[in-house]
Amino acid sequence: MIIRKGQARSNTRDEPGFGIMETINFSDSGGIKQYGAQLQTLQPGAKSSTRHWHEQEDEFLFVVSGSVTVVENDGPHVLQPGDVACWPAGQPNAHRVLNESDQPCSYLIVGTRVTRDVCHYPDIGETLYTEGDAWRLEDSTGHVLRSGRSK
Amino acid sequence: MIIRKGQARSNTRDEPGFGIMETINFSDSGGIKQYGAQLQTLQPGAKSSTRHWHEQEDEFLFVVSGSVTVVENDGPHVLQPGDVACWPAGQPNAHRVLNESDQPCSYLIVGTRVTRDVCHYPDIGETLYTEGDAWRLEDSTGHVLRSGRSK
Numbered sequence: 001m002i003i004r005k006g007q008a009r010s011n012t013r014d015e016p017g018f019g020i021m022e023t024i025n026f027s028d029s030g031g032i033k034q035y036g037a038q039l040q041t042l043q044p045g046a047k048s049s050t051r052h053w054h055e056q057e058d059e060f061l062f063v064v065s066g067s068v069t070v071v072e073n074d075g076p077h078v079l080q081p082g083d084v085a086c087w088p089a090g091q092p093n094a095h096r097v098l099n100e101s102d103q104p105c106s107y108l109i110v111g112t113r114v115t116r117d118v119c120h121y122p123d124i125g126e127t128l129y130t131e132g133d134a135w136r137l138e139d140s141t142g143h144v145l146r147s148g149r150s151k
Numbered sequence: 152m153i154i155r156k157g158q159a160r161s162n163t164r165d166e167p168g169f170g171i172m173e174t175i176n177f178s179d180s181g182g183i184k185q186y187g188a189q190l191q192t193l194q195p196g197a198k199s200s201t202r203h204w205h206e207q208e209d210e211f212l213f214v215v216s217g218s219v220t221v222v223e224n225d226g227p228h229v230l231q232p233g234d235v236a237c238w239p240a241g242q243p244n245a246h247r248v249l250n251e252s253d254q255p256c257s258y259l260i261v262g263t264r265v266t267r268d269v270c271h272y273p274d275i276g277e278t279l280y281t282e283g284d285a286w287r288l289e290d291s292t293g294h295v296l297r298s299g300r301s302k
Contacts, residue, residue: 001236002223002235003235004234005232006233027211029237030236033239034240035185035263058178060177060188060261062177062259064233072152077153080156081156083156085153086182086183088182110186
């Protein structure tokens, strides 16, 4: 199934503290279920998420355009088109993606669709547990901050 | 883990009938095991493979540079940078990738690392069975043409 540039459904988030991020979800548009494959575009100053790592999900990032700042445990790295980041499941290298340039930047991000996962946010001391559709976010004491079901 | 452009190990195939294809295996370089993520570059006239589809493996292609011809059941489609192809597991849409232009073309290709799969090659009537490391290729009568273990 071919999906032409600009043809897939896109979603734009504009959130205080995180800025403007457009996501084009190719895998949902194309019927792929075993992993997510999305093109994300960050406007200048935007951030993808809080720094995190997954116990069960392999994540992969490929820079398509612009300058992409990837923050890992050892600090920030500015990536250019063709550069890549790999975050294998279970390696506690917490990461996030920022745009510190004055132009939009885009990257392809792939992540396995696992049925059970634990995602750690070390900077804020929170942990997200996912089991099937159910999820719950706990603070560092194990207190449940929020919970729900996806979709 | 950051992998700079040109830093990952690349492998170049030059095979009669298929031409010159360079593969950069990011997932192997970055320790990702749940799916393969590779950048493939076809020289003019080169072909990725025989037309095929997988029963168990989701495949995803994102064009990075040049003009990429994707052949599916309904014929050829010329894709440009930013265009995508999705081949969900179990959908019998046999596909392959060619370079019919006079310049190199590159695309990112992602495929789930499944432990058991059946891959169909309808144009040549062959079927590849994979179970763990073991594989066998059968013709249309079920005769085993070749078999072995990967790695």
